[in-house]
Amino acid sequence: MSDDEQTTMDLGVPVEQSEWSKWVNADRRKAQARKFMDRVGIQSIPDEFSWFGDVEDSANAALSEAFPDAELPTPENYSDLVDTFVCFLGEYLNKFAEAEWYDSPVNRENAIYKNINPALRYRGSEDATATELLQDILNHGKELDGRIFTSAMVISYELHLNSL
Template sequence: MADEQMSMDLGVPVEPSDWARWVNVDRRKAQAQKFLDRIGIQGIPDEFSWFGDVEKSANIALSEAFPGMELPTPETRSNLVDPFVCFLGEYLTKIAEAEWYDSPVDRERTIYENVNPALRCKGSADTTVTDLLQDILNHGKELDDRIFTSAMVISHELHLNSL
């Protein structure tokens, strides 16, 4: 039997890592659904969608989550930021073949404690959630503080790059 096939139950519970807890698919989907419920959408579409019918409510919700169009810190992060991040990741997973990973880059800038979520999208450079949110906020300022609209524009670019 190969070493990787051998296992021994020592009766010692193994705690999942912070990353394993954060990236857990059930947790991410539940958080994404919180965002969708807040803006009035049943589920994430299987392909690129503009979400025009909820764009206004989503922009209003995100203006509350990102007061002053500022990037949150782990201490100032509102209850809607993680659901929005999870929504973005799940959406990009579907439309741009994105994959989650815990980035070792710029960990001191992460909006989370102990993890630095990042997305690897087909055809685009990898980006940490912190950098993605900063890009969305910067672009949102150019769009009269419409954060969700900015996120959809950036998602569309990532979708096109993945084709």
């Protein structure tokens, strides 16, 4: 039972959820990840680490729309596609790098989201905010001729290896 549900039971009145609890809600994140996967043709997150070679081109094309010029969005101009990709990465890294989401107090002024700063805590690697992870992916993607999804898989693989 969540703290919000417990508070509602104790007080008998509904409690408004925080922006963080809304964002981190597992059903919302899974639905967002599914939207990204449906858009690029990923059937499911596999049981073993995958490069998704069969959808790599479509995923790279979709992400080039989300990140024009391979630049981070600001909180005012980030798109649902960016959020779906962030949620997909979180689900993927949860499975392959034992990552867990938390709302980071660090570098909130640079966050791509308003009022929250999603971050992943990994097994075997340093924590990273979604903004830091995306910046690393975009920087590496520039070295790969703008192939942002390919870059994400390379970085995910490194995080996966560090978690072993």
